[in-house]
Amino acid sequence: MKYVSFVLVFAITATLAILVSIPLGQIPPLAPLLDPNHGFWQNSFSEDQLAEEEISLQNLSSPVEVVYDENLIPHIFAQNDADLYRAQGYITAKHRLWQMEFQTMAAAGRISEIVGPMALELDRMTRRKGLAFGAELGLKFLQEKDPETLALVEAYADGVNQYIEQLSDARLPVEYKILNYRPEPWSAYKSLLLLKYMSDMLVGDRDLEYSNLRKILGEVGLNRLYPDFPKDNDPVIEKERVWDFQPLPVSKPDSIPYPDDALTLGNLPQPIEGTGSNNWAVGGSKTKNGKPILANDPHLSLNLPSLWYSMQLSNPEHSVKGATLPGALGVISGFNEHIAWGVTNATRDTRDWYKITFQDDTRKAYKYGAEWKQTDFRIEEIKIKGQQSYLDTVVYTHYGPVVYDRTFKTERQDINFALRWVVHEGSNEQRTFLTMNKAKNHSDYNAALDHYTAPAQNFVFASKSGDIAMRIQGKFPLKWPGQGKFLMDGADPRMEWQGYIPNDQNASTLNPARGFVSSANQHPVDPSYPYYVFDNSFEHYRNRRLNRRLSEMTQITVDDMKALQFDNYNLQAAEALPVMLNLLGTYKAESSEAEKYVKELRAWDFFADPNKKGQTLYSIWFSETAESIWRDLLKNEMPLVRPNSYQTIELMTLFPNDSVFDIKESNVMETAAYHVQAGFDSLLVAMKKWEEEEGDYSWANYKKTTIQHLVPNFKSFSVSNIYTGGASGILNATGSRHGASWRMVVELGDTIQAFGVYPGGQSGNPGSKFYDNFIPVWANGDYLDFNLRTQQTAEGVLFKTILK
Amino acid sequence: MRFIFLTVLTALLVVFLNPVAPFWAVMIGIGLISALLYPNGIGGFMGGGLGMGLTWLGQSIYLGIVTSSPLPDRMGELMGMGTGMTLIGITGVLGFFLGGFSGWTGVLFRKVLQKEPKNIYRG
Known part of the structure; x- marks a missing residue:
């Protein structure tokens, strides 16, 4: 009898222990999640309660000090670049690990691994667009041409990985606990993938829609309803700019045979309306203190954890502060002791589609002029949680991947379209930001931008020496007027891009007579610019309001610029x-x-x-x-x-x-x-x-501005119904799901005065008081002090940590 | 008396072992303590259960108080269980059952090992 009762009770105990340690359907393993010593309860601590005076970080050449200010903004003081970026990787991972990994999983088309088959179509689309392919080429580019930058990207990855190795169950971000998976090692490749993800978020095209419109309306009707330039064109680069260079010739074919099928295939997801940004700089002649002031507010999806993470990065050579992207090195929009810069999306159609005519069903060759060109096959293995992997074969042509084919989003057997996109070419955006972080003047800024390919941005600039500038930088294909507006025939070599606009002929301006430079995603230039410039989504209102205000304002102060970022005039x-x-x-x-x-x-x-x-x-x-x-x-x-x-x-x-x-x-x-x-x-x-x-x-109640957690189902980790004004098309472009994801105003006086805020908080942990503490400040149009700190600055220190 | 001992020792085990070991290691520990102390079946179940359940309950309440974090409420909503208070309760109940069955198993395990008394006196 005693044996029977022991075996029975033991079996019940063991079964209970197993049941609460495995996932049941969508419910995560209960005991590890609820265990107060390892489960979600441990994520209730805010970072200051877990402050450590010293943390071991291998491979540093000398100790690194991290000083957190009262907003949990880390100020990293290192002795050289490698230590600095290793520490940046470590500290970013400490506060944003889940987010940075999740975003790169999305960019790599690997969401199905986390959430199961519901994300398969999304993953297939991401893979077929070739983001991972582009990142692989980016890595190859660094290996061959810029080992110096690669070494720094690897130092960053090492910092992230050391954090992952030290991570206890208790400190594991709560999202991993709920979704029941663990972080995998970081790599240089993932940092590059993140920058490709930004391209994907910001670049769109309407080639398919325009092809259909051309068929319905005819060329004349199309041009009337969809003109290339509006009547009130108020471009990024002032109209008065004289183009003092000899443009490269672009030859337009005599006749253009467009593919004329009835086109009902799917289309790539487009950047969501409301994605845009403002930036501007006013020269000393217009400001009260006689010093330039620079302002930047990129508008993106409003998410938690926030896309941005604030940091100061210092070594004996430079000190830079501003908004970083968790996963990428350096500061993306910010300032140092000499200059400030900011970014807005330089909307332009840089994504084109070519109709591919395969020789036969094997798809091993496709027509190109009089010959047949060979294709490459790339097998994408999409792992799916709880199921067998899905194998997707993507055909690559010399244009790029065939996104739509008989297996994906088209019912017709003969429709195949390849995507040509600069993202599929080796590039070195990371170098731009690393160099920009150290720039001292306008020529350093220009040199930094020469490495920048995509997504094209309007880079605003101001320096302590009094210069203000704007440069529209990206790798822009040379196109004849109308090229790439419609789908093209890939069998016709005359449809090829004819090269790229040289960097020094990209539209730019330095210290224009009007005393300010500005951009708000509008047309980049006046029609006098010698190259063809087209996009469907140029802004028509924010730019005119901004330029009107900047023209009429004088004696401008930092407060005026803050007010302009929060301007609600419709x-x-x-x-x-x-x-x-x-x-x-x-x-x-x-x-x-x-x-x-x-x-x-x-x-x-x-x-x-x-x-x-x-x-x-x-x-x-x-x-x-x-x-x-x-x-x-x-x-x-x-x-x-x-x-x-x-x-x-x-x-x-x-x-x-x-x-x-x-x-x-x-x-x-x-x-x-x-x-x-x-x-x-x-x-x-x-x-x-x-x-x-x-x-x-009333407006705030109607639009219901919501800052949503990256997993939309996690509603209680989101913040909704925020009382704030603004809307798409208004300088304060805060709509219901989009808006100013980062606001920064910098005055470049003898001592730099800087202010910044973003709708979120420094911590990625929904249990921390630093998770969403900036939101009320942001919603109210207020700012946080963003001045540079020295290692000795004593006031406003939350805690300090030495890495060694 | 043994039941109270078991409760206290289980609580101490959870406080000191659980931070460095997963819940199942704590369960094994409770089973062993229970086998050593050898209360009766109900005592084993209640001692292990109350020891672990009350400690988990206390720990989750303590964490809620020292951190004033909104996370328990957020998790409660996310899991469709209302507020953080419910989750505190569920954590306690889960701890009670895990500890209770471990304690009971320990008692029965000892019983299996126990030699029959008649062997001692009657040779």
Whole structure:
């Protein structure tokens, strides 16, 4: 009997122990997660409670001191570059390990390994775009051409890996505990992959949509609704700039045979609307202190842990501070003792599609002129949590990978398109940032930028010596006008890019007469620039508001620049709303609701402040109106992109009776007024529903700005309904899911004054008080002190750690 | 008396061994202590259970107080279990069952090893 009862109870105990240590469906292993000594409870500590005076870090040539300020911003003091970046890797991993690994897993198309089959399609798309392929070429480039930079990238990786090796179960980031996996070793390759991921996030193309539009509208109709330059072009580089170089010749073929299939294949995911940025610098002639001031606010998806991580990196040679990208070396947007710089996305179509004609079903060769060229096959093994790996064969041509083929997103057996993208060429973006971090003047800045390929950026610059500058840097293909706007025939060698715009002919300006430089993702140049420049997503409002304000401002202070970053003026509404109210006339005047809304709209001052109701009403009304105007066009069952808001408003204003407003199926001739009124009807319906369900429709309550955890399901790790103003197309471009991901203002006086903030916190741990503590500061338009510190600075020290 | 001893020793084991060893190592430890102290079956179960359960409960409450972290609430919401208070309770209950069954197993293990008394007196 005693044997039986022992075996029985032992079996129950063992079964219980096993059940709570294995995952059950989506539920992670319970005991390791709930164990107060190793599980999530241990992630309740904030970093200052876990402060260590000394940490062992191998391979350093001398000890490194890390001083955390009261916001947990580390200031790293090392004796040389290798030590500095090794420490940067270690410290970044200490605070952001899960995020940096997760982002590179996404860039490598390996999310299925973590979350299972639901991410397979996403992973296939990522692999087929060739991001990992590009990063491999980037690594090869460093091995062959820049071993010095490679050594530093490897030092960083070593720092990350030493942290991973020291990591106890208790300190393991909570996301690993919930998702039940562990970090794998970091490598130089992963750092490069991260920079490719940024390209993917920021670069789009609409070749497919434009090809379809060309077929529907014809060349003339297309150019009218989608002109290459707007009427009010206010470009990044001032219009007055004289191009004092001899451009390279670009020859346009006499006749261009575009692939003319009915194109209904899928399209690459595009950068989400609202992804953009502002940067500017004002010269001493316009500022109160006579010193240049530089400002930068990149707009990206608002996520937690934040994309950015603030740091100061110092060695005897230089001291640089600003925003770093966890996983990449150095500071990406920041300043040192001599200069400041910042970035905005230099939107331009650098992604082109070529139709591939294979010789036969084996896809071993494809037509190119009179010959057949050989393809390469790359087998992508996608590991899937809880399932067998998926093997995806991707065909590579000399243009790049065949993203769409018979196995992926197209039903037609004969449709194959290869992607040509500069991301698939060896490049050295990391070198740009490492050199920029040490730059002392304008020529150092230019030399740093010469290494930069993608994603193209508008690099703003200001120096203590009084210079301000802007340079649009990227590797831009030489194209004939119209090239790459539509899908091209890959069998025709005349469709090839004809080289690249030389770096010294990329649009740039130094100390322009107007006293400022600025960019807000608008057209880079005036039509006088000798090279073809095209994109579908240029900005039309933030740039004009910004330049208007900078032109009229004098005696500018740092506070003025902060206020301008937080400027909520809706220029689009200021231009469109009077036209819309006019076209609305007395429509629905008898309804008391309509009267109330019209009254609120008329009284609105066009500022998208959080408490304004006019902004809510306008945003719904305009989007419903535009929807109504282009519904006829978008009825075509193929991927299309509709004319932008600027063009729509221009048509409504100047040509309200134009035939574009007519709905073909109806018997009467519709005009702009019809659509404005239809939009107003939709507004009334939407508002009735909103007022019944939610009540308050002031702007912040309506747009519900949310900063979402990188795993969208982890809702309680996100911060939602943040009370703040702004919207897409407004300088304070804070929409519901996008906005200023980092704000920085730097005055380059004798002592540099710097301020910065981002919507998140230094810690990646949702249990830490430093996880989201910057959000209220950011939402309020306030800033943190970002001045450079010396090793001796005593005030505001949270704790210090020596690495040795 | 043995039951109280077992409770206290289990608690000490959790406090000192658990930070450096996983929960299953603690379970083995509780089984061994329970076998050594040899209370009755209920005493073994309750001693091991209360020792580990109360310690886990206390530790999670303590961590909540010293860190004032929002994490327990966030985890509670994430796991669909309401607030952090629920998770404190679940942690305690889980600890109770793991410790309790370990303690009981220890007692029964000792019983298996125990020689029958009749062998001593009757040769």
